Amino acid sequence: SETEGRVVLKAESFKEQGNAYYAKKDYNEAYNYYTKAIDTCPNNASYYGNRAATLMMLGRFREALGDAQQSVRLDDSFVRGHLREGKCHLSLGNAMAASRCFQRVLELDHKNTQAQQELKNASTVLEYEKIAEVDFEKRDFRKVVFCMDRALEFAPACHRFKILKAECLALLGRYPEAQSVASDILRMDSTNADALYVCGLCLYYEDCIEKAVQFFVQALRMAPDHEKACLACRNAKALKAKKEDGNKAFKEGNYKLAYELYTEALGIDPNNIKTNAKLYCNRGTVNSKLRKLEEAIDDCTNAVKLDDTYIKAYLRRAQCYMDTEQYEDAVRDYEKVYQTEKTKEHKQLLKNAQVELKKSKRKDYYKILGVDKNASEDEIKKAYRKRALMHHPDRHSGASAEVQKEEEKKFKEVGEAFTILSDPKKKARYDSGQDLEEDGLNMGDFDANNIFKAFFGGTGGFSFEGRWKCSPVSFGYVSTQVT
Numbered sequence: 439s440e441t442e443g444r445v446v447l448k449a450e451s452f453k454e455q456g457n458a459y460y461a462k463k464d465y466n467e468a469y470n471y472y473t474k475a476i477d478t479c480p481n482n483a484s485y486y487g488n489r490a491a492t493l494m495m496l497g498r499f500r501e502a503l504g505d506a507q508q509s510v511r512l513d514d515s516f517v518r519g520h521l522r523e524g525k526c527h528l529s530l531g532n533a534m535a536a537s538r539c540f541q542r543v544l545e546l547d548h549k550n551t552q553a554q555q556e557l558k559n560a561s562t563v564l565e566y567e568k569i570a571e572v573d574f575e576k577r578d579f580r581k582v583v584f585c586m587d588r589a590l591e592f593a594p595a596c597h598r599f600k601i602l603k604a605e606c607l608a609l610l611g612r613y614p615e616a617q618s619v620a621s622d623i624l625r626m627d628s629t630n631a632d633a634l635y636v637c638g639l640c641l642y643y644e645d646c647i648e649k650a651v652q653f654f655v656q657a658l659r660m661a662p663d664h665e666k667a668c669l670a671c672r673n674a675k676a677l678k679a680k681k682e683d684g685n686k687a688f689k690e691g692n693y694k695l696a697y698e699l700y701t702e703a704l705g706i707d708p709n710n711i712k713t714n715a716k717l718y719c720n721r722g723t724v725n726s727k728l729r730k731l732e733e734a735i736d737d738c739t740n741a742v743k744l745d746d747t748y749i750k751a752y753l754r755r756a757q758c759y760m761d762t763e764q765y766e767d768a769v770r771d772y773e774k775v776y777q778t779e780k781t782k783e784h785k786q787l788l789k790n791a792q793v794e795l796k797k798s799k800r801k802d803y804y805k806i807l808g809v810d811k812n813a814s815e816d817e818i819k820k821a822y823r824k825r826a827l828m829h830h831p832d833r834h835s836g837a838s839a840e841v842q843k844e845e846e847k848k849f850k851e852v853g854e855a856f857t858i859l860s861d862p863k864k865k866a867r868y869d870s871g872q873d874l875e876e877d878g879l880n881m882g883d884f885d886a887n888n889i890f891k892a893f894f895g896g897t898g899g900f901s902f903e904g905r906w907k908c909s910p911v912s913f914g915y916v917s918t919q920v921t
Contacts, residue, residue, distance in 0.1 A: 449479035483513035531596025579606035631661035765795035793871030803855035
């Protein structure tokens, strides 16, 4: 029908716009237009295929996999859809599923060189997995790391491979890279004193001190003259005791004593980077409780200098930055946190900081009207009447050109402020730091003189219509509409 034809044309138009953005490597905009095409015409395989390609470029392989699978459900002969599904499976580390997809492509097009190459890549990953499994049992961890590095070249989004690599790095003594997975090594050879020492040292540097002591003690049972294990065991016990004393004082609310104990603990073993980072962070928490926020920020900075992967220290410092209204620094720290751990909580913390930063840089409409943020509708109206009369350009017609320009600017800002704060939806969006043009809340052009006349009736001798108007750009918003 004619209506269906228009729908198809509209969807195709969205797809073409998406293609144009994709060609320019603007993948976020390409994603938006492919989504519009899908929403308009949800049964077209190529739209899902294009969006899958875009998501792959954005590194969002799990979402891309869903779109690729939907594309081949709609059209099983869609070669590019099968290729993209296979590539997503491979990137996520599922080489068997990837192989099935590439084999399906070759059934449809036996000369497809890309499928031939990707099938070889999938086979390579499967082979590295097998080799790594054998070498892991033989405790040849360097070779396991090598195999996992090679596999990750084809499967960069595979969490399973990364974890296996981290486990082996812990046994190699590369503590910052291994991080918390050192505990997975505890099930390994329990008779090798050097291995026990290395595992214990990894736990020690990861601040798992109690478990580390157990390993050092076990190593000394196997080799009583193991000097390194002896020294590490002594330091570990001292650190554990001092840190626990500090934690106890903190929990009891004795922050001054907690500060002193954490400071003493910091002098025990300068080589224990991870534990010292935590001690600095703990002392920073004490300082924040004492409202010594700048000192708390310094302690957290020392913590992240020692361990730039220490999420808790970034979070603590970011909160201190928020409390001291240093929003740009807070945003930087929350961005670092979210890049490392993409959780909903971290995303929300980043969003909150970005909102506060944005709010700190824009016009304060409450201040412009001279009202409190909890002002009622009547109070906002009264404030507008007062400020509008105060700054109306005609009231300052006898002043200098500079004064007239300044008063006209203030009158315009008063109109802006009232336009936002008198509209519940726009006020709510303004209060939350969101853009006023989103979700259909387009302010459009408005004439400040019209607002004035609505209160005072007629022109009342205050007519300057046509001198200037306010547009959305005046509020700092730029239209994103495609023309």
